[in-house]
Amino acid sequence: MNHCEINFEILRNNAKKIIGIQLIAEPQTEAEYFCAKFPRGLMDKKSDIQFNDGKMILTHETEGEHEIELNESDLREIHELLNGSKKKKLEKTAVLTPGFRIILDEEE
Secondary structure, X not given: OOOOOEEEEEEEOOOOOEEEEXXXXXXXXXXHHHHHHHHXXXXXXXXXXXXXXXXXXXXXXXXXXXXXXXXXXXXXXXXXXXXXXXXXXXXXXXXXXXXXXXXXXXXX
């Protein structure tokens, strides 16, 4: 269940291969808290990303969950990216509102 407004973007390289995902909160309190706390929650095992019924489900133990519906191909590719052995970076992004991205580490 989406309780907040979050912009989701699939990050692709020049060959159109998925290299990461980015989430940025809309100016809404719940969305801002979710995007601010989710990255740290991943490191502290208080956040999780699951895949079920054509959706990517991001869950934080105190901020709830956010579901993103994706087509089968993108869902599979994102699942492989996040669960694969290639090194990834978790970066916080913030312009006007909090956000984060999970992206392949180019240094590998």
